[in-house]
Amino acid sequence: MRLFQQQQRRWRSEKREETSETETLKGKFFYLRLLMLTLFAVLTLQLVRLQVFEGEAYQERAENNRLRVVPVMPSRGLIFDSKGVPLVENVPLFSVGIIPADLPREKEAQVLPQLEALTGVPAAEIAKNVEERRGSNDPFTPVIVKSGLEPEKAFALREMEQWLPGVEVIVEPVRRYGGQPLFSHILGYMGRLDTKNYEELKSKGYQMNDQMGKAGVEAQYEVVLRGVPGRREVEVNAAGREIQTLNSKPAQPGNSLVLTLDTDLQQKTAEFLQQAMGDSLNAAAMVMDVRTGKMLAMVSLPNFDDNVFTNISEEQWKALLDDPSKPLVDHCISEIYPPGSTFKQVTASGALQEGVANAGTTITSYGSITVKNEYDPNIVYVFKDWSALGTLNFYGGVAQSSDVYFYYLGGGYYEDGVQLFRGLGATKLAEYSRRFGLGAPTGIDLPGEAAGMIPDPEWKEREIGEPWTIGDTYNFSIGQGYVATTPLQMLLVTSAVANGGNVMAPRVVEAIIDANGQIVTQFKERVARQLGVSDDNLALLREGMSQAVSWGTAKNAAVSGVNVAGKTGTAEFGPDLGGGTYESHAWFTGFAPAEDPEVAVVVFLQKGNGAKNAAPVGGRILDYYFNR
Amino acid sequence: MYVRRLRNFDFILFLASLALVAYGVVLIYSGSLPSYESAAASLSHPVGRQIAFAVVGVVIMLLLTRMDYHLLGYGAPVLYMAAMAALVLVLVVSSAVYGSRRWIEIAGTPVQPSEISKLVLIIVMARYLTDRQEQIGQAKTFLASLGIALVPIILVFAEPDLGSAVIFVAIWLAMVIIAGARSKHILGLFASFAVAMPFVLIGLINDYQRERIATFLDPGKDPLGAGFNTLQAEIGIGSGGLFGKGLTHGTQTQLDYLRTQTTDYIFSVLGEELGFVGAVVLFALFVLLLWRGLQTATSCPDPFGRLLATGIVTFILFQVFINVGVNIRLLPVTGIPLPFISQGGSSLITLFIALGILQSIRVHKPARW
Numbered sequence: 001m002r003l004f005q006q007q008q009r010r011w012r013s014e015k016r017e018e019t020s021e022t023e024t025l026k027g028k029f030f031y032l033r034l035l036m037l038t039l040f041a042v043l044t045l046q047l048v049r050l051q052v053f054e055g056e057a058y059q060e061r062a063e064n065n066r067l068r069v070v071p072v073m074p075s076r077g078l079i080f081d082s083k084g085v086p087l088v089e090n091v092p093l094f095s096v097g098i099i100p101a102d103l104p105r106e107k108e109a110q111v112l113p114q115l116e117a118l119t120g121v122p123a124a125e126i127a128k129n130v131e132e133r134r135g136s137n138d139p140f141t142p143v144i145v146k147s148g149l150e151p152e153k154a155f156a157l158r159e160m161e162q163w164l165p166g167v168e169v170i171v172e173p174v175r176r177y178g179g180q181p182l183f184s185h186i187l188g189y190m191g192r193l194d195t196k197n198y199e200e201l202k203s204k205g206y207q208m209n210d211q212m213g214k215a216g217v218e219a220q221y222e223v224v225l226r227g228v229p230g231r232r233e234v235e236v237n238a239a240g241r242e243i244q245t246l247n248s249k250p251a252q253p254g255n256s257l258v259l260t261l262d263t264d265l266q267q268k269t270a271e272f273l274q275q276a277m278g279d280s281l282n283a284a285a286m287v288m289d290v291r292t293g294k295m296l297a298m299v300s301l302p303n304f305d306d307n308v309f310t311n312i313s314e315e316q317w318k319a320l321l322d323d324p325s326k327p328l329v330d331h332c333i334s335e336i337y338p339p340g341s342t343f344k345q346v347t348a349s350g351a352l353q354e355g356v357a358n359a360g361t362t363i364t365s366y367g368s369i370t371v372k373n374e375y376d377p378n379i380v381y382v383f384k385d386w387s388a389l390g391t392l393n394f395y396g397g398v399a400q401s402s403d404v405y406f407y408y409l410g411g412g413y414y415e416d417g418v419q420l421f422r423g424l425g426a427t428k429l430a431e432y433s434r435r436f437g438l439g440a441p442t443g444i445d446l447p448g449e450a451a452g453m454i455p456d457p458e459w460k461e462r463e464i465g466e467p468w469t470i471g472d473t474y475n476f477s478i479g480q481g482y483v484a485t486t487p488l489q490m491l492l493v494t495s496a497v498a499n500g501g502n503v504m505a506p507r508v509v510e511a512i513i514d515a516n517g518q519i520v521t522q523f524k525e526r527v528a529r530q531l532g533v534s535d536d537n538l539a540l541l542r543e544g545m546s547q548a549v550s551w552g553t554a555k556n557a558a559v560s561g562v563n564v565a566g567k568t569g570t571a572e573f574g575p576d577l578g579g580g581t582y583e584s585h586a587w588f589t590g591f592a593p594a595e596d597p598e599v600a601v602v603v604f605l606q607k608g609n610g611a612k613n614a615a616p617v618g619g620r621i622l623d624y625y626f627n628r
Numbered sequence: 629m630y631v632r633r634l635r636n637f638d639f640i641l642f643l644a645s646l647a648l649v650a651y652g653v654v655l656i657y658s659g660s661l662p663s664y665e666s667a668a669a670s671l672s673h674p675v676g677r678q679i680a681f682a683v684v685g686v687v688i689m690l691l692l693t694r695m696d697y698h699l700l701g702y703g704a705p706v707l708y709m710a711a712m713a714a715l716v717l718v719l720v721v722s723s724a725v726y727g728s729r730r731w732i733e734i735a736g737t738p739v740q741p742s743e744i745s746k747l748v749l750i751i752v753m754a755r756y757l758t759d760r761q762e763q764i765g766q767a768k769t770f771l772a773s774l775g776i777a778l779v780p781i782i783l784v785f786a787e788p789d790l791g792s793a794v795i796f797v798a799i800w801l802a803m804v805i806i807a808g809a810r811s812k813h814i815l816g817l818f819a820s821f822a823v824a825m826p827f828v829l830i831g832l833i834n835d836y837q838r839e840r841i842a843t844f845l846d847p848g849k850d851p852l853g854a855g856f857n858t859l860q861a862e863i864g865i866g867s868g869g870l871f872g873k874g875l876t877h878g879t880q881t882q883l884d885y886l887r888t889q890t891t892d893y894i895f896s897v898l899g900e901e902l903g904f905v906g907a908v909v910l911f912a913l914f915v916l917l918l919w920r921g922l923q924t925a926t927s928c929p930d931p932f933g934r935l936l937a938t939g940i941v942t943f944i945l946f947q948v949f950i951n952v953g954v955n956i957r958l959l960p961v962t963g964i965p966l967p968f969i970s971q972g973g974s975s976l977i978t979l980f981i982a983l984g985i986l987q988s989i990r991v992h993k994p995a996r997w
Contacts, residue, residue, distance in 0.1 A: 032802065042958070052869070058865075059869065065879070
């Protein structure tokens, strides 16, 4: 009760001062009211600034917060062989990624160890990558933590996504190639965009983690196979989870390819070639329809498993690159070799067309011819034949593959400065080579084709700084020396001889079809260039090549029931092994039926003899083709 | 007697408080949509809980209205001891949420003692200053009153709850000024505090508070980390514009960009969904409520009642200012609920107790002499 007593006492004793004290109090309360109004005014002013003056800017930021454009990836087109057998399928690949923008830093300590437990990727490594991407201008694209997750783990993670902010299980389609590496070089493989690709391609709708064709038709026909990505405008919540789709444009699926290749023929070609390889590091064999340029089989050995590229490790990649047999290289089109005697088709065509030779031109091979040095007659160069073949007419020269015969046709023959036989000459030889399409890519629809090498005097002067000699012409005439071609180029030479002078544009894709199987583009045969050699002259050469198979060097290529015409080649390469012997490449090119050519074939073995090793493979392939 | 009481009952104050609670319930409903999909009717739903607390609060308020507020004066020392003990208990037993310890569990319900202790400080200060109204001009008494206030200030500061500490200071200051403290004492105190300030900042404020202040100054520095809340609340409010996006249609609110959006950041929900107009309506309701509160203070001839009313008005005013100030980035982040609006029983019941005291002051004020 003390309180009350005190109060009562106060009122009595100080009543006098009440008025002034009340005035002071009124003043104080006035200021308290003023303070209250001021504080609310401050709040209101700030709200006016935020909501009225800057409202639109904040609205935009709120929209940017909630709206994201998500690309819709089209399903990639398939690839079929000429009979409609699918050579590749799309299968799901599960990956786990983190969207850096959606993983708050303070949650990292909780989220990352769980990811480590599931994927085996160290938390510290994940943290580093996430932090790196956070600093970039694209924190909404997921950082891939691990690609190729087992499906069970992927499903488990999906369940947990809700508790792991920023973590996303990504399902993306990847390619699975038919189980065997039969078409590895043709089909190629897919790989993720590297930074350089991405910079170039992002304007075309590629995402940072996208895959693209990196080799073979996967790369060549990337635009066709990929399709057109669609887009979805989605609303996302703060954790980055999609709430609803506001707008969407569907993806356009990629179109499919029908190859010209026949799986069975491809299979047999690979098998026969493999059996003949011996100690060759690599080999190539192809079959082409001479009338259309369609590739029916196209084999480069050794091949590789295209499937390893979906998830390749550094070591696997390095092992493939360092392999001395170069499995990643398509030896059909990407490497060049001296064509050896198969080149005599070019020399012969030119010599016949230019009137240097005719069917009755006889030349005697004593096993070699000699050339004296222009300045010092004591120096004598010897150009050997593979044997002293005696007197030969044109057919004999081709059938026996006499080097001396072709030295004469290409370079002529001189004794003591007197011309005894007029040859074609280096310049004409180079010209006819180019008419056959040598020295330039054939334009096949595959990436990575080599141009090959056709020398001429001007070139030698320019590049080597030495004058062209008659010896250079002799070497050139028999496909040695500076000349170099891809196996495909030699196949086209033979097919042009076979079809009467048309160098065809070779193709591996027959047609493009859409997802419903409707033909979008049907490729027509195309003549890339014409030889300008009369068919009569080519007929002489065809006869020579036919005789090569019936009684000459290419006997091993003979096939029962069909007349084969062909030309072998044993092209020397590398250093002198002593006594003028060298290692050699084995070649065979041929066509059949000889009287009405349908297909041409080329066989190349990195080590071997044309007649002994390559011709039999050509024969077996043609045998399978005609007698299967 | 009863009729006279009824006549003095401040219906406007009461209705303003009910309007605020209703406003809050609507906002809580909208703000809790992202996390509660089920109907709002159940008691486990924030809306149901808030209404239940409001009902309990109103009952307590009516009981307190009937009680003579002078009785509070007697209980002051006991209340003070109990409240301080609770604040100590918080520091000892509770676990940290968002870096600070503020709650203790009583029968499964989290209770925030700092809320009710603000009211206790008001009662204790009113009693102390009424007892010594002649001595308040003396430095000794002035400092002693500061001492009483400093105990809870230090305890909440240690939680750490900077916002509550500021509110305690504001309550004490307003009350000693009204009680007649000398201006030279107050100014002297401010001067010495200003000198000591740098040391306080370095020594007493911990990393968590320093980070908050740094984030306040530049939330863009770490938009996905510590600055997230500040930035998203600002975006939410700003994007509301003049009329808002419509209740339950705020994208920031409904897509979870705001955190603690039914409690400390509920003003962001209002700003986004109801816009500037909605905020002005809220301010108007607060001004009305506080104005009535000050009316009670000025019209009370009894210094005890006057001081109580002053303290209560100051308490609510600063609570509102700090909460909204934090939401609209005028002040650094500190967790203070928005009176009557924020979800939370401790705050709501404390506020209705405060209103009950205000009503009691009106109803039981001594007859004019």
